[in-house]
Amino acid sequence: MNMIENETSFDLRKSTLRELNQTLHNLGSKPAARCWRVQNPDGAHAIAAGVKAPITIDVEGHVGYYCAGMNQLATVIVHGNAGVGVAENMMSGIVHVKGDASQAAGATAHGGTLIVNGNASARCGISMKGVDILVKGSIGHMSAFMGQAGSLVVLGNAGEALGDSIYEARLFVRGSVASLGADCIEKTMRDKDKAYLAEKLKAAGVAGEVDVAEFKRYGSARRLYNFHIDNAGAY
Amino acid sequence: MCGIVGLYLKDKSLEPELGSMLSSMLCVMTDRGPDSAGFAIYGQGNPDQVKLSLRTASDFDVSDLESELADVSGGRPSVMKRATHTLLTIPAGKEAAVRNAIAARFPEIAVVGSGTRMEIFKEVGLPADVASRFDLSRMTGTHGIGHTRMATESAVTTDGAHPFSTGRDQCLVHNGSLSNHAGVRRMLTHAGLTFTTDNDSEVAAGYLSWRMQKGASLGEALRESLDDLDGFYTFVVGTESGFGVLRDPIACKPAVMAETDRYVAFGSEYRALVNLPGVANAKVWEPEPSTPYFWESAA
Numbered sequence: 001m002n003m004i005e006n007e008t009s010f011d012l013r014k015s016t017l018r019e020l021n022q023t024l025h026n027l028g029s030k031p032a033a034r035c036w037r038v039q040n041p042d043g044a045h046a047i048a049a050g051v052k053a054p055i056t057i058d059v060e061g062h063v064g065y066y067c068a069g070m071n072q073l074a075t076v077i078v079h080g081n082a083g084v085g086v087a088e089n090m091m092s093g094i095v096h097v098k099g100d101a102s103q104a105a106g107a108t109a110h111g112g113t114l115i116v117n118g119n120a121s122a123r124c125g126i127s128m129k130g131v132d133i134l135v136k137g138s139i140g141h142m143s144a145f146m147g148q149a150g151s152l153v154v155l156g157n158a159g160e161a162l163g164d165s166i167y168e169a170r171l172f173v174r175g176s177v178a179s180l181g182a183d184c185i186e187k188t189m190r191d192k193d194k195a196y197l198a199e200k201l202k203a204a205g206v207a208g209e210v211d212v213a214e215f216k217r218y219g220s221a222r223r224l225y226n227f228h229i230d231n232a233g234a235y
Numbered sequence: 236m237c238g239i240v241g242l243y244l245k246d247k248s249l250e251p252e253l254g255s256m257l258s259s260m261l262c263v264m265t266d267r268g269p270d271s272a273g274f275a276i277y278g279q280g281n282p283d284q285v286k287l288s289l290r291t292a293s294d295f296d297v298s299d300l301e302s303e304l305a306d307v308s309g310g311r312p313s314v315m316k317r318a319t320h321t322l323l324t325i326p327a328g329k330e331a332a333v334r335n336a337i338a339a340r341f342p343e344i345a346v347v348g349s350g351t352r353m354e355i356f357k358e359v360g361l362p363a364d365v366a367s368r369f370d371l372s373r374m375t376g377t378h379g380i381g382h383t384r385m386a387t388e389s390a391v392t393t394d395g396a397h398p399f400s401t402g403r404d405q406c407l408v409h410n411g412s413l414s415n416h417a418g419v420r421r422m423l424t425h426a427g428l429t430f431t432t433d434n435d436s437e438v439a440a441g442y443l444s445w446r447m448q449k450g451a452s453l454g455e456a457l458r459e460s461l462d463d464l465d466g467f468y469t470f471v472v473g474t475e476s477g478f479g480v481l482r483d484p485i486a487c488k489p490a491v492m493a494e495t496d497r498y499v500a501f502g503s504e505y506r507a508l509v510n511l512p513g514v515a516n517a518k519v520w521e522p523e524p525s526t527p528y529f530w531e532s533a534a
Binding site: 061081084099141 | 505521523
């Protein structure tokens with residue numbers, strides 16, 4: 001660990017992942033160093049998982065599974081690609097992947113913002129519970145599966161079975177959708193939806209880059225909320 | 236779980252380093268598969284000859300093979316022993332006769348693969364131990380694939396270790412589990428293929444070999460397997476001149492690829508690729524589900 005002027009850097013070829021994460025976990029709510037740098041992540045799993053402090057962590061390279069999982073308060077920037085489950089179960093804060101994200105990005109996340117500059121693979125936002133996800137590229141199949149709350153904004157295309165068994169998550173896709181999952185339907189883009197989308201684009205730092213009129217809105221038809229005997233054959 | 240890796244070189248100057256690069260990739264994948272490990276290397280070859288990869292006892296005296304097989308292999312065959320495996324080089328036209336003679340005269344020996352250029356080595360044990368036992372880091376060649384196994388569908392035995400080879404210069408490593416392998420095995424057995432294990436991955440290898448026997452290219456065979464193989468799979472496949480990758484439509488099993496001007500590399504996780512030269516600036520991506528990827532050099 002090297003500390004210079006409120007910036008602390010960890011080289012994961014010199015320190016262990018455990019040392020990094022334990023140091024981050026030990027930070028109080030008012031840490032002395034607000035800027036953290038992780039060098040040579042080399043695809044390691046669980047980098048900066050479980051952080052609960054208002055700091056910024058720059059990860060300089062590709063990361064493995066579950067990076068920034070359970071994040072609260074922190075801003076985690078991955079300067080590379082992220083493996084499976086980036087920002088899974090995030091509670092608050094920001095996770096920004098500059099490259100692509102693998103499967104299950106933002107899975108079950110309750111809050112915060114996840115931004116992916118590239119593509120996200122299958123099951124992006126699966127069981128999302130309040131997170132705002134913005135993907136500048138495209139997303140894979142079964143995204144927002146059982147999404148309960150929050151928003152998923154996609155500037156590119158969506159793969160098959162988008163929003164299958166969705167509850168109240170709000171989905172906006174600018175490009176094509178390969179197919180919609182069970183109980184997911186296209187919905188009218190009302191003025192208040194455009195305003196909501198504009199707010200999400202602004203929060204993710206892409207205000208003005210895309211026109212909200214280019215998006216279509218998808219959400220729940222609310223036919224699968226409760227078990228209905230006529231649906232028994234579908235299980 | 237299982238870890239799989241593959242490396243296909245575009246830059247000939249890297250060929251002396253194929254083994255050391257693949258060894259590094261394989262060892263990083265130990266966490267995903269500590270039971271067994273194996274690899275196939277496509278090295279030097281003479282089109283008039285075929286190399287049989289044999290699994291023997293470690294104290295097996297290979298001079299027995301030279302003398303006992305001379306009558307069926309057109310003179311004394313060339314043998315090279317590496318720990319529990321032996322490479323037997325014979326005239327290409329003698330393969331069937333030699334295989335029959337091995338089965339009759341050395342029933343304890345298993346033929347794990349054959350090819351003009353392909354050599355296969357696999358064993359139970361930690362990947363690092365398996366790699367060093369066969370001296371993988373000093374092997375050279377144009378491409379190779381490897382596997383670290385965490386057994387789910389059949390026992391932890393050398394027979395169950397990957398790669399599986401079911402055709403000359405063809406082999407496959409698999410992460411996943413097939414659900415219709417029994418039915419496909421029956422269909423392929425009727426079509427004349429033989430299988431040596433109960434392993435589901437051997438069926439996938441057999442399926443691809445069967446399609447390629449029928450004239451399909453590697454890419455076509457991979458595409459057809461999407462219709463006929465059911466279950467979870469990420470496959471990495473080697474042929475004499477090519478290298479292919481396929482993930483099932485659900486794509487549960489992980490996959491990362493990296494490509495530079497010098498090579499194409501596959502790993503179950505990015506960690507496996509970290510020590511490759513220039514990987515920090517490589518194009519790194521996750522292969523799409525249901526999409527065959529393949530690279531073939533001009534023959």
